[in-house]
Amino acid sequence: MRYKRSERIVYMTQYLISNPNKLVPLTYFVEKFKQAKSSISEDVQIIKDTVVKEGLGSIETVAGASGGVRYRPQMQREEAEAVIQEVTTLLQEKDRLLPGGYLFLSDLMGNPTLLKKVGKLIATIYMEEELDAIVTIATKGISLAHAVASVLNLPVVVIRKDNKVTEGSTVSINYVSGSSRKIETMVLSKRTLKEHSKVLVVDDFMRAGGSINGVMNLMAEFKAQVKGVSVLVESKEVKQRLIEDYTSLVRLSDVDEYNQDFEVEPGNSLSKF
Amino acid sequence: MRYKRSERIVYMTQYLISNPNKLVPLTYFVEKFKQAKSSISEDVQIIKDTVVKEGLGSIETVAGASGGVRYRPQMQREEAEAVIQEVTTLLQEKDRLLPGGYLFLSDLMGNPTLLKKVGKLIATIYMEEELDAIVTIATKGISLAHAVASVLNLPVVVIRKDNKVTEGSTVSINYVSGSSRKIETMVLSKRTLKEHSKVLVVDDFMRAGGSINGVMNLMAEFKAQVKGVSVLVESKEVKQRLIEDYTSLVRLSDVDEYNQDFEVEPGNSLSKF
Known part of the structure; x- marks a missing residue:
């Protein structure tokens, strides 16, 4: 099953929003979508930009083997x-x-x-x-x-x-x-x-x-x-x-x-x- | 402020996921994004397709003046x-x-x-x-x-x-x-x-x-x-x-x-x- 970018973004957004303050390994998304890590990183960047622009909090990226992405909600x-x-x-x-x-x-x-x-x-x-x-x-x-x-x-x-x-x-x-x-x-x-x-x-x-x-x-x-x-x-x-x-x-x-x-x-x- | 489709999708997904079983008037998104209702409906359709495909539940569309969209979570x-x-x-x-x-x-x-x-x-x-x-x-x-x-x-x-x-x-x-x-x-x-x-x-x-x-x-x-x-x-x-x-x-x-x-x-x- 191939995923379009928009589909990946919907899925990743709902996953991160549903799991605040949880470090999600990028490999989770890489494996789910059978997509190169670079594409997944681009998806994350799009989500990150909107989250920040809309004042919803931040998306932290933790590098390394035990790294991943984490949604940190914030209220303005x-x-x-x-x-x-x-x-x-x-x-x-x-x-x-x-x-x-x-x-x-x-x-x-x-x-x-x-x-x-x-x-x-x-x-x-x-x-x-x-x-x-x-x-x-x-x-x-x-x-x-x-x-x-x-x-x-x-x-x-x-x-x-x-x-x-x-x-x-x-x-x-x-x-x-x-x-x-x-x-x-x-x-x-x-x-x-x-x-x-x-x-x-x-x-x-x-x-x-x-x-x-x-x-x-x-x-x-x-x-x-x-x-x-x-x-x-x-x-x-x-x-x-x-x-x-x-x-x-x-x-x-x-x-x-x-x-x-x-x-x-x-x-x-x-x-x- | 103009919003790209991907940005609208991130925002709308997080909003619907954060407010399960709540009827959100389409006008809320129309006014926020200053976008035609038809574009917003297309955005909703993209979210809906992914939500259904991934077994996350359904996105109901209620027509009429008091209508809108509602995310109904579901567990498989x-x-x-x-x-x-x-x-x-x-x-x-x-x-x-x-x-x-x-x-x-x-x-x-x-x-x-x-x-x-x-x-x-x-x-x-x-x-x-x-x-x-x-x-x-x-x-x-x-x-x-x-x-x-x-x-x-x-x-x-x-x-x-x-x-x-x-x-x-x-x-x-x-x-x-x-x-x-x-x-x-x-x-x-x-x-x-x-x-x-x-x-x-x-x-x-x-x-x-x-x-x-x-x-x-x-x-x-x-x-x-x-x-x-x-x-x-x-x-x-x-x-x-x-x-x-x-x-x-x-x-x-x-x-x-x-x-x-x-x-x-x-x-x-x-x-x-």
Whole structure:
């Protein structure tokens, strides 16, 4: 079966786009298309030019025997602004405020189209970090963590607040919840994270940062290095935050539970674009 | 800015592949490329031919004012066999068996590359069903549900076994766990699922089917129609299963907890290809 250039380009584009941050050996395409390496390289160049021109990211070419091509997605500032605006508009809907100053976020966390965009935004910020895993806290952080991980081509590690038989042997820590001051427990399966891993922590909501601080302590037990913390929504109300270095998409402020009123403004993520 | 055909094809391919099951108006491409509709249609035809030829699915063209093009991914039987083989090999690793005949699955459920494939496999089976949402049970089903939902372009609805303030007002049911015979509770936020929705239930593991049966009862409270049930692993040991109509990727049998031994065989999913 002979392939025309246009056919090769369709196939290679879909393959690279479907496998972000994965090094694909050029020989894979050479063998599939039974075509000289020089032609395949020309195809790659065409894809590369368009990807760059359209601000979709970059196509890296790694030379040598273990080399190949890799698609590294990237979000442009304009698109990041649009995503943050979309999240803001969604959050400003009525009746989202819950007792205790929490926000109802389950619909956002269950929306794959929105999550893909938010995941790409967060992945873009941490693209240059050397990372081994994305760490999150059950339950609502999971879908967001996967959205980020799928762009960065990394595994997701889920910390639980309860211990289940299905986790196998675990390491647990106790921590003080930043807002309620209650002592809670966090549990992580030993098998899901190698010692000395470099991780990015992703979660849906941060108030005082007690949970994230718990994650930090648990990561210390695994001798892991936390290279970043990123949340969808941070609550600005908190005076003394336990975590200083983090990125957030949006920031919640002026929460008035009685009148179901609050403000949403862009977080500090935008400054990274 | 003028675009060459090859550039348009790269852009359109990446756009359609990144937005599966979404109807994209042709005018979107016409305006972006400032090109006649006839040229754009020719571009679409080239993409369509390659997508079909390579067994990647289909590109549907919907005529009329509200029409456009839609990429419907599809997995071929050969690829489905390879995915099931990959899952089987992973499950056969030592030390996966946990007390009570459960399997350690957290690493699989945290692997985005594997989940993309499994999600595409399950999505292919239910592609022709009219669906409004993917329903799953926290915690481990979430990532798999999102992998399926992202192919079908549907929202994910997460049922919890505990009640959290962040869920807002909820509906709950009690059910009897199929294996332990204990009474447990399931909770679903009222706002996450519209009444009379058509849903596909996705989970990681099924033994007697008590949890899934609980989901069925909870769906009845929402007047929802369950159009299918799909699990990654089913346990064959169970004599009386509460759920009859489901698909599974793999089947676990001959579980010998004492000797840490068990068999993994393909489930009934393959018969759908």
